[in-house]
Amino acid sequence: MKARIYVTLKNGVLDPQGKAVHHALDGLGFAGVADVRVGKLIELELADGTSPEDIDGMCRKLLANTVIENYRIEQVEP
Amino acid sequence: MKARIYVTLKNGVLDPQGKAVHHALDGLGFAGVADVRVGKLIELELADGTSPEDIDGMCRKLLANTVIENYRIEQVEP
Numbered sequence: 001m002k003a004r005i006y007v008t009l010k011n012g013v014l015d016p017q018g019k020a021v022h023h024a025l026d027g028l029g030f031a032g033v034a035d036v037r038v039g040k041l042i043e044l045e046l047a048d049g050t051s052p053e054d055i056d057g058m059c060r061k062l063l064a065n066t067v068i069e070n071y072r073i074e075q076v077e078p
Numbered sequence: 079m080k081a082r083i084y085v086t087l088k089n090g091v092l093d094p095q096g097k098a099v100h101h102a103l104d105g106l107g108f109a110g111v112a113d114v115r116v117g118k119l120i121e122l123e124l125a126d127g128t129s130p131e132d133i134d135g136m137c138r139k140l141l142a143n144t145v146i147e148n149y150r151i152e153q154v155e156p
Contacts, residue, residue, distance in 0.1 A: 021140070036121070038119070042099065043115040054108060
């Protein structure tokens with residue numbers, strides 16, 4: 001089975017990478033961009049029967065820094 | 079309006095970050111992880127009426143390296 005983890009910065013947390021991308025888009029002439037936030041997308045290929053609790057544990061222990069980041073788990077059935 | 083861009087490495091492209099995460103998950107005792115790939119999730123806050131072609135242009139010119147990365151655009155209507 002597959003799982004996708006979406007890791008995004010919490011609101012209010014400064015995102016220098018997003019700021020840099022925003023600035024670069026402006027420089028390329030793309031008007032109308034109000035804000036850019038950059039997060040992570042982690043694709044896991046897991047053994048069948050891996051429990052949602054295990055996946056949640058992976059996120060809390062390693063994949064996301066829950067002090068400043070939110071995460072969302074999406075399970076993709078085969 | 080909002081748009082989310084999902085940037086993932088193409089198949090066959092080596093992903094050292096994913097390998098490192100995989101190794102770390104093994105070290106934490108999470109068995110049954112077969113593969114890990116790490117990509118990017120870019121959230122854009124755009125002026126209403128930004129055309130899909132503009133968003134595609136941002137991806138091709140800046141957000142994704144189309145030599146080694148695929149991207150997928152998801153528009154989120156307000």
